[in-house]
Amino acid sequence: MPKKLFITGNSSGLGLGLSELFMEKQWDVYGCSRRGCKLAGVNDVCCDLTRFDEVPRALETLLDDLDHLDLIVLNAGVLGEIKPMSQNSLDELRQIMEVNVWSNKVVLDWLLTSGKTVGQIVMISSGAAVLGNKGWGGYALSKSALNMLAKLYAHEFSKTHISAIAPGLIDTPMMDYLCVEPDPQEYPALQRIRDARGTEVMPKPREAAERIWKVLPHLREYPSGSFIDIRKILAPDEYERLMDVGKGK
Numbered sequence: 001m002p003k004k005l006f007i008t009g010n011s012s013g014l015g016l017g018l019s020e021l022f023m024e025k026q027w028d029v030y031g032c033s034r035r036g037c038k039l040a041g042v043n044d045v046c047c048d049l050t051r052f053d054e055v056p057r058a059l060e061t062l063l064d065d066l067d068h069l070d071l072i073v074l075n076a077g078v079l080g081e082i083k084p085m086s087q088n089s090l091d092e093l094r095q096i097m098e099v100n101v102w103s104n105k106v107v108l109d110w111l112l113t114s115g116k117t118v119g120q121i122v123m124i125s126s127g128a129a130v131l132g133n134k135g136w137g138g139y140a141l142s143k144s145a146l147n148m149l150a151k152l153y154a155h156e157f158s159k160t161h162i163s164a165i166a167p168g169l170i171d172t173p174m175m176d177y178l179c180v181e182p183d184p185q186e187y188p189a190l191q192r193i194r195d196a197r198g199t200e201v202m203p204k205p206r207e208a209a210e211r212i213w214k215v216l217p218h219l220r221e222y223p224s225g226s227f228i229d230i231r232k233i234l235a236p237d238e239y240e241r242l243m244d245v246g247k248g249k
Helices: 013-024 055-063 090-114 137-153 173-178 189-196 205-219 236-246
Strands: 004-008 028-033 043-046 068-074 117-124 161-166 226-229
Touching (some): 004 013, 013 028, 013 205, 055 090, 068 090, 090 137, 117 205, 137 226, 161 205, 173 189, 205 226
Parallel strands (some): 004 028, 028 043, 068 117
16 A cells, blocks of 8 residues: 655645655655645645644545555745844744744644544754854744744654754755845855755755655654754765854854
């Protein structure tokens, strides 16, 4: 019987790359996103994850016939605008937190009450969660909160391994903004991103999906609830350079 994946934010970027890869691996893929996934064969439902009251109904429609999911990838997320933290309004921060944190809580709470068994949950976090670079405001805050969400829910999903992972740089539409609009002189972390575009340090979504596939078994070597930057596993030299830059070395 095919293994089963459920993924959020599967209409583009990493979510689409993961959906495509797992289908090729002969998994049954279930997904939800605002725009819908156009890959043939994906079991899909359109859902705005910030409409919290509607999410359980969408999940029931999509997943009600299943009693087991082998893997869940909570991938949906937004960046927000790169600018000084003091210039982020509370409303802007609230919108980012709703997508990057609270929508995941809604999904996790539904799973807890659904009676379904889940083998593994992976939350897509970011190195921004620990680096605290200038300008990353709401995104960094939300990903840091997501990491703690994983740790807290690990206590409640006693039979499920949970991890929050930083997948590294990925060449998604987000990079169209980061590599063009904000000023790298004002926000120095952007220069590293711009230098990485077009190199192996910033793979396309499908290649990034393959990296995640490769590390999935290794994530279970860490305690449930851990935050893991997969570059620490796959590219330790790159990871150490990133951490050195983040520390100002």
